[in-house]
Amino acid sequence: MKTVAVRNLLLLTLVLSSPLRAQQPQPEPILPDPKLTPGDVFDVTAEDICVPGYAKKVRNVPQSVKEQVYREYGISEHHRGNYECDHLISLELGGSNSIKNLWPESYRTRPWNARVKDRLENRLHELVCSGQLDLKAAQQAIASNWIEAYKKYVGPEPKALGRPSEDERAEMALAAAPAAPGQVWVNTRSGKYWKPGSRYYGKTKQGKFMSEGEAKAAGFQPARGAGE
């Protein structure tokens, strides 16, 4: 009798731990909950955030804080590539690492997802640093409703549909080719630039092409000393 009970208990444990067990559907918000994530900023100016490499001076978000963000949004399981623990107001726009500025943004929702929001973040940073948009206005726009901000500052319909395939990445690389030969790729987050043919040329999450002279004039440094 006791043996049967132990065997049943073992079977139950096996069933519960089986990968075939139906997984709970996880929330995939496309907008943050304003109560949990109203947005938060550091006390910085446009002059501060427009210095190349500014975002590298901000501490990385500790893993424990990321886990807390997922818990608050009711996400019990998350795998690499499913979500980004995103700064609602991006670091590049002066956003802080406070939990009030963090939310789990899906890579998989369509058409609005983390990669689409990255485009908006880059666009707003460009507008602020070129003097076309006030920093506070940019922070407010992205914090209040990033999708509406995208429509206003980038365009009506995003084309990105989540994680691109190998072919799509190759197409994107061609589409994102430099306007003139010999241009360098500036990683606007790190403040470093890469020369054609180097490993991260055109490949970092945030960046843009420009001539090497323009990159140097703007204060960007060659990656690894030589940009290669």
Place this chain on the structure above:
Amino acid sequence: MQLNRKLTNVLRGRTIQSESGDAASLTVTFDDRSTLKLKVAGQATVPVGAKVKAVHESGDQFQIDVENGPSVQVRLADPGSSVAVHDRNGAVEYLG
């Protein structure tokens, strides 16, 4: 408490020259005229003349280790948004 490597690399070796603040903030000025500004929950004091050895941070707990003296413990008002270091010219050196 976890070592804050990035901030330790910024502050290690700097000597505390003065401090000022109230129940909500603490400003520390170093011998190179850089400043550390903290948004705090409660009063905190730092030992003037001490040299920074390391910084630890976990949640709202913030600790500065100094050479030849007791560590300074501070409670941050809003973790992730309460610490700023600027150099003598006011340029951002660290935020967190």
